[in-house]
Amino acid sequence: MDLELVSEILRLKEEKDAVILAHSYQPPDIQDIADHVGDSLQLSRTAASTGSSVIVFCGVRFMAETAHILSPEKTVLLPEPDAGCPLADCIEVPALLSMQEVYPDALTVLYVNSPADVKAASYACCTSANALEVVKSVPSDEVIFAPDRNLGTFVSERSDKKIHIWNGACRCHATADIQNIRSAMEEWPDAELLVHPETSPEVWDLANSVLGTGGMIRHVDQSDSRRFIIGTEEGMVYRLSTLFPDREFRAGGKIYCSDMKKIDLQKIIVSLRELEPAIRLDPDIREKAYTAVARMTEITG
Ligand code: SF4
Numbered sequence: 001m002d003l004e005l006v007s008e009i010l011r012l013k014e015e016k017d018a019v020i021l022a023h024s025y026q027p028p029d030i031q032d033i034a035d036h037v038g039d040s041l042q043l044s045r046t047a048a049s050t051g052s053s054v055i056v057f058c059g060v061r062f063m064a065e066t067a068h069i070l071s072p073e074k075t076v077l078l079p080e081p082d083a084g085c086p087l088a089d090c091i092e093v094p095a096l097l098s099m100q101e102v103y104p105d106a107l108t109v110l111y112v113n114s115p116a117d118v119k120a121a122s123y124a125c126c127t128s129a130n131a132l133e134v135v136k137s138v139p140s141d142e143v144i145f146a147p148d149r150n151l152g153t154f155v156s157e158r159s160d161k162k163i164h165i166w167n168g169a170c171r172c173h174a175t176a177d178i179q180n181i182r183s184a185m186e187e188w189p190d191a192e193l194l195v196h197p198e199t200s201p202e203v204w205d206l207a208n209s210v211l212g213t214g215g216m217i218r219h220v221d222q223s224d225s226r227r228f229i230i231g232t233e234e235g236m237v238y239r240l241s242t243l244f245p246d247r248e249f250r251a252g253g254k255i256y257c258s259d260m261k262k263i264d265l266q267k268i269i270v271s272l273r274e275l276e277p278a279i280r281l282d283p284d285i286r287e288k289a290y291t292a293v294a295r296m297t298e299i300t301g
Pocket of ligand 1: 086172233259
């Protein structure tokens with residue numbers, strides 16, 4: 001790690017009253033300099049509770065937007081404006097409104113991996129960890145679930161509600177290399193395989209547990225196993241290795257998100273110096289999106 005860059009970041013953080021948040025899929029050097037590392041919702045809640053007036057969000061756009069939705073009075077910086085999410089980009093408001101017209105009795109539950117204006121057009125948001133709980137709790141027997149079809153299928157198989165699933169996917173998780181996972185299982189036969197619900201049902205069938213990133217951390221903490229194969233974005237292997245140095249982890253499935261690797265230390269410095277690029281949302285969209293996010297937090301606590 002470049003210590004000069006790190007020292008400049010620390011100085012600027014102090015000068016600008018900033019806190020640095022990093023998603024678990026970020027590269028090791030970004031995770032190492034962050035004040036908090038976690039999943040997108042956990043980080044947004046941290047953003048809302050921090051006393052700092054500036055938040056540097058090291059992740060992708062929808063995450064920084066969610067932090068802004070929850071903390072509109074703070075400056076939320078996304079050091080690389082092109083850090084997007086192909087899953088979030090696969091849904092747009094007009095198409096969702098058309099689907100809502102086709103299923104007028106269904107309430108829309110939207111995975112947080114989605115743009116702010118689509119959140120504003122939805123009833124409630126959810127994460128991979130609480131999707132089933134949110135779907136079960138919304139006051140309708142019919143639900144539109146968007147935009148991830150694998151997470152939607154995961155929920156649909158575990159709920160009695162009629163679920164209409166949007167046909168989107170995280171291209172990194174949905175194309176996980178099953179042969180690579182099988183090879184890892186052969187080489188580490190004693191390991192538990194933990195996979196993310198954005199992977200395909202064929203991958204779930206191989207796994208010991210299907211969990212979001214926060215769930216993986218809790219699972220490892222409570223497990224007696226010493227070795228784990230991790231079927232989610234490879235940055236999570238570094239995160240788990242840092243938290244549990246007495247266990248062994250390896251990636252399974254060659255899951256790599258290039259958008260999650262677009263931020264580097266130099267970009268954080270420029271962003272802190274200029275306080276740009278900052279997330280700005282139309283206030284009406286922000287308020288409506290806040291309602292959808294707040295419904296999730298009311299349901300899941
Ligand atoms: Fe989006 Fe998938 Fe990358 Fe997450 S891993 S940011 S869902 S493309």
